[in-house]
Amino acid sequence: MENRDGMVKNKLALFSSFVILCICMYLFFPFPNNVMLETRTTFMSFPIQDQEGYVSLGIIGSVLFIVALILLFIGMKKYQVRTILAVVLVYTFLPNLLITIYQETLASGIAAISYDNNGQCNFELMDQKMSGECNLVLHNRSNEAVSFELEFIDSFFMEDDVQMESLMNLAGPYRITIEANQKESIQIKELLDLSDVQRHIDGAESFGIHFHITENAQTRTL
Numbered sequence: 001m002e003n004r005d006g007m008v009k010n011k012l013a014l015f016s017s018f019v020i021l022c023i024c025m026y027l028f029f030p031f032p033n034n035v036m037l038e039t040r041t042t043f044m045s046f047p048i049q050d051q052e053g054y055v056s057l058g059i060i061g062s063v064l065f066i067v068a069l070i071l072l073f074i075g076m077k078k079y080q081v082r083t084i085l086a087v088v089l090v091y092t093f094l095p096n097l098l099i100t101i102y103q104e105t106l107a108s109g110i111a112a113i114s115y116d117n118n119g120q121c122n123f124e125l126m127d128q129k130m131s132g133e134c135n136l137v138l139h140n141r142s143n144e145a146v147s148f149e150l151e152f153i154d155s156f157f158m159e160d161d162v163q164m165e166s167l168m169n170l171a172g173p174y175r176i177t178i179e180a181n182q183k184e185s186i187q188i189k190e191l192l193d194l195s196d197v198q199r200h201i202d203g204a205e206s207f208g209i210h211f212h213i214t215e216n217a218q219t220r221t222l
Contacts, residue, residue: 006077013075020068021091027061031099032111033221037153037210044091065091103141110215112142113178115222119209121152121165125202130192132168134209137185140178148215149173155206163200165209167192173214 008014028035028045036042041049044065047058072087073080103112119136140146151173152165171190178184194200213220 007079008075009077010075013071017068017071017075020064020071021087024061024065024068025091025095027057030095031102034117034210037221044088045095100141108142108144109146110148110213110218110220112140113146113148113213113220113222114139114141117208117222119211120205120207121168121209122205123164123167123201123203126191128194130167130194130200130203131189132192133187133189134165134168135185135187136209136211137183138176138178139183140180143180145177145179146215147175147177148213150176151212151214153210153212153221155209161199163197164204165206165211167194167197167200170197176213 025045028047030036030045036045036047038050038052039047039055040051041047043058043062046061046065047055048062049055069084069087072084076083100114103114115136115138119134121132121134123133124131134152149172152168154162154164154166168188168190170192174188176186211222213222
């Protein structure tokens, strides 16, 4: 069996790479909120541009990530490309794995709620009213039932002051309870009165919807 030191060229470079990767993950760890919510352009887990422009911290994180990979390449004597690919894969999937482990062991209340980001809403205009229907799947990973209020958030790609998903809040907020260790499909269907809404869509379908969930004084954005 080959000695590990035979694969290592520079231990300091490898250690520095590890530290920088940990810093990068800490900067944009996707919990308790969805850090990519307002993002238009991304690199790995780093938001490069949102609706307000370029994200300085995201750009710095991207540069640090590339530096970490370069240091990793320098630190390895062989199998550099394989190692870099493995690290990229681990970096991509590790945060979600850590979140799942935390939610299934230590988390309680809304901290234990996970969302697959695959929710969708459909809207159809009917005179001065709007038929709205939203479907999403939430998973309570804790060993206790969790109750919370849900409030929809408009897409950040919409024009200013034009309401879409948030139209559902005209009939909300929605009180939801999910039993322990249960995944629940939630369907919300409402006939919405638009008489007091100045700017709204005339009908559309949206995917990857986002929302706030609130329990007591705690709020998460999913």
